Each structure stands twice: as structure tokens, then as C-alpha cells.
Amino acid sequence: MTTSWKQIGLLTALALFAYLVPISTNGSWFLLAPLSAFASYLAGRHVGSLLHGVLAFATGTVAATLTLVFSSHVSLLTFALNIITGLVLFALLPWWIGRARRNTVMFRAQEREHAVVQAELRERARIAEAMHDQLGHDLALLAL
Structure with missing residues (x-):
């Protein structure tokens, strides 16, 4: 299966938002969260390969996790809440909804x-x- 430029762009956006949303701690979170949800939904809707989507999501997740772990000002609770809300709510869930819509x-x-x-x-x-x-x-x- 060939991957078009549109799919590559959406996968890059998925990885980028999976990285940026959990590490944002100031007001940028209010802008990044809806953008992340929209880009994740589009990635799930238009990217045919489940493997490509999971790899993009995992790349962003690992990068965000490493950034939060090596950040000295983040407590364990903040780390867990950022990962859960940022990744699951604003990246994984919209992506999964987009995939379900595509499959339907x-x-x-x-x-x-x-x-x-x-x-x-x-x-x-x-x-x-x-x-x-x-x-x-x-x-x-x-x-x-």
C-alpha cells in the first residue's frame, strides 16, 4: 500500500500533537487540544494503515514521555494526568473515532x-x- 503526501502529513500531525499536547502546561493547551483532536480525527479518517497510525501515535507518546520524565518541574501526578488527558482524550480517542468512521x-x-x-x-x-x-x-x- 502506498502512502500519499496527505497521509504522511496527517501522520506527522498525529505524532506532533501526541507530543505537544501532554507537554503543554500554559495557555497553549487550550489551542492545541482542539487542534489535536481535529488532526487526530482526520488522521484516523484518511490514513488506511492501522500500523502507520499506531507508529505515529507511539512516536509522539514516547517523545512526550521522555520530555516529561526529564523535566525537573513535573510531579508524578502531573505526569500521569498530562499523559492520560493529553494522549488519550485529545489524540487517541479522536483517532479511533476517525478509524471507526472510515471502517463504517x-x-x-x-x-x-x-x-x-x-x-x-x-x-x-x-x-x-x-x-x-x-x-x-x-x-x-x-x-x-
């Missing part, structure tokens, strides 16, 4: 395609049955 849309498209194929097969069977009946009728007339 793909499933419905496959269902529609399957219904069209089934309708074509029923029509072919009906035509074949009609031809069989007509041929049987013509042969019966010939036999008489």
Missing part, C-alpha cells in the same frame, strides 16, 4: 457493491429460467 463508510460501500452484484445474479438467473422455460415450450411444440 468502507463497510457500507462494500454492502452496496454486494447488493448490486446479488441483484445482477438474480436477474441473470431469472433470464436463464425464462429462456429454459421458453426452450422447453418450443421443444414440446416440436415434439407434438
